[in-house]
Amino acid sequence: MLEEKFFIRLSALFTYSLIAVLAFIIIVIFYKGFAALNWDMVFKTPRGGYYYGGEGGVLNAITGSLYISIGATLIAVLIGMPAALYLNVQLIRYRRTQNTIRYFLDALWGIPSIVYGAFGFTLMLFFGMNASLLAGIITVALLISPIMVRTFDEVLCTIPKGMHEASLALGSTRTETAFRIMFKQGFPGFITAVLLSFGRGIGDAASVLFTAGYTDNIPVTLDEPAATLPLAIFFQLGSPIPEVRDRAFAASIILTIIILFISIGARLLSKRYSKTNLK
Amino acid sequence: MGKPYISTNSIEQLRILRATEPEAVLRVKNLNVKAGDHHILKNINLEIPKNRITVLLGPSGCGKTTLLKCLNKLTDLYRELKVSGNIYIDNDDILNTTASIPDIRQKMGLLSQRPYPLPISIYKNVAYGLKLKGVRDKKLIAFSVEKHLREVGLWEEVKNRLNSPASSLSIGQQQRLCLARGLAVKPSIILADEPTSALDPTSSKIIENLFRDIKKHYTIILVTHVLRQAIRLADHVIFMDDGEIIEEGSPVELFENARTDKLRAYLVDGN
Numbered sequence A: 001m002l003e004e005k006f007f008i009r010l011s012a013l014f015t016y017s018l019i020a021v022l023a024f025i026i027i028v029i030f031y032k033g034f035a036a037l038n039w040d041m042v043f044k045t046p047r048g049g050y051y052y053g054g055e056g057g058v059l060n061a062i063t064g065s066l067y068i069s070i071g072a073t074l075i076a077v078l079i080g081m082p083a084a085l086y087l088n089v090q091l092i093r094y095r096r097t098q099n100t101i102r103y104f105l106d107a108l109w110g111i112p113s114i115v116y117g118a119f120g121f122t123l124m125l126f127f128g129m130n131a132s133l134l135a136g137i138i139t140v141a142l143l144i145s146p147i148m149v150r151t152f153d154e155v156l157c158t159i160p161k162g163m164h165e166a167s168l169a170l171g172s173t174r175t176e177t178a179f180r181i182m183f184k185q186g187f188p189g190f191i192t193a194v195l196l197s198f199g200r201g202i203g204d205a206a207s208v209l210f211t212a213g214y215t216d217n218i219p220v221t222l223d224e225p226a227a228t229l230p231l232a233i234f235f236q237l238g239s240p241i242p243e244v245r246d247r248a249f250a251a252s253i254i255l256t257i258i259i260l261f262i263s264i265g266a267r268l269l270s271k272r273y274s275k276t277n278l279k
Numbered sequence B: 001m002g003k004p005y006i007s008t009n010s011i012e013q014l015r016i017l018r019a020t021e022p023e024a025v026l027r028v029k030n031l032n033v034k035a036g037d038h039h040i041l042k043n044i045n046l047e048i049p050k051n052r053i054t055v056l057l058g059p060s061g062c063g064k065t066t067l068l069k070c071l072n073k074l075t076d077l078y079r080e081l082k083v084s085g086n087i088y089i090d091n092d093d094i095l096n097t098t099a100s101i102p103d104i105r106q107k108m109g110l111l112s113q114r115p116y117p118l119p120i121s122i123y124k125n126v127a128y129g130l131k132l133k134g135v136r137d138k139k140l141i142a143f144s145v146e147k148h149l150r151e152v153g154l155w156e157e158v159k160n161r162l163n164s165p166a167s168s169l170s171i172g173q174q175q176r177l178c179l180a181r182g183l184a185v186k187p188s189i190i191l192a193d194e195p196t197s198a199l200d201p202t203s204s205k206i207i208e209n210l211f212r213d214i215k216k217h218y219t220i221i222l223v224t225h226v227l228r229q230a231i232r233l234a235d236h237v238i239f240m241d242d243g244e245i246i247e248e249g250s251p252v253e254l255f256e257n258a259r260t261d262k263l264r265a266y267l268v269d270g271n
């Protein structure tokens, strides 16, 4: 009895410490960055001398980050959604193949993003491209596709086989079962997958360092370089000037708020479209 | 004398004969299922009479579910299961046919042990099969949905909430919905694998009565562990053990005059 109480207390302690850490991170970022946060930050691109404390903002990085992460997430969805469904519907007979594929995807998930950056860079040179929005999107898409597939897959895995069989027994083809039934039942997992992929994509610095490059302008075409928020934070944090370092925190606030908005939106969406699901 | 002469009377006789001895809609010949070394179904030969309830009995693990899965080709989902033999439905051998698998499966409605409503509304669950069949006419679909929900006695209970999620129904209602959804694709056979085992007595009763009502139009194969249910419903009984058919015949033959010790022991345990 005593032992039981002890472990419950301990688990509770760990759970709440994690939440406390999250709260602490947010408090620190806001504390250090709030003063530097202003509308210029969000709506202006860097002017001359911005990185020495001059006028301007990080609109270039905000738009660059959104372009890259949205583009990459779209590609990851286009590739990853059918891939996860294929894995769970077409390959249902082949458990060993399924597990091998899952193993490779997990390995891909675990590769550090700098390696994706290096790979993207090599690819870029091979095709004679410069650091650009397109190269950034492709590299980030590679980085987040395994996350997309595996996260969605984890939820599809839990769908009872009986539902799968019920759909087939009614006369659906495997494709109809995949896209009409499994996708619907796995929708909350799909949203989580999109969210995780997007979050990883927008927050990653190493993969875009060489592939997207950096610029003070807002990219208009796919072959122009693009700035990103993580790199903006990185460059500004490295500055010897205190105001510029504060701006790094302000940029962190912006990044955090973007992620927060996306995750709340995703949650609402997932709630709205999973009402009919079998619990 | 010339040609053989058949009187109207003998035609009448023939009709009566047909009515008492219904034709088989489903014939199984030398069906074998193996999983590795495990011989799950051993040389099964069967004829399932039309518009009757055939009850499949047998101890747990004897292969009843596997047999049903062979009939609608759900064994395809399990690579380890090696199926051989012939299964004739409407004189087409579904194990060696060029017909599309969805078409074959639409000849049968499936009721599983636990209901699996599709993750869509009540209405769409019933309409689902029709849409797969290519029915697009909204009025026709609405008509059919109402008809089949009435057929399973669910219409009055759900007519005001057709757009609510099917998962919001009670388990008993879900099972009836699954039956309605199966009936909507106009199958001739219903495969029911312990359809009442997850249900309360009242819902079970409803399902049983439904089966009795609809057997005029459908051939029902029912797996059950409830002996009393088998006695109440069966027109034809098949008793299996360890992948083999031990006895087959009318309820009277099996329940009152069991020939084998295995069946006798099973019946004693069941009561």
Ligand SMILES: Nc1ncnc2c1ncn2[C@@H]1O[C@H](COP(=O)(O)OP(=O)(O)OP(=O)(O)O)[C@@H](O)[C@H]1O
Binding pocket: B035, B038, B040, B058, B059, B060, B061, B062, B063, B064, B065, B066, B067, B078, B080, B081
């Ligand atoms: N995919 C499979 N791979 C290997 N063995 C299987 C597979 N499916 C079924 N079996 C085996 O086949 C035998 C029959 O199983 P089945 O599910 O058909 O039994 P059942 O008669 O329906 O039993 P119950 O009354 O408990 O539902 C069991 O021994 C089971 O372990």
Ligand SMILES: [Mg+2]
Binding pocket: B064, B065, B066, B193
């Ligand atoms: Mg079974």
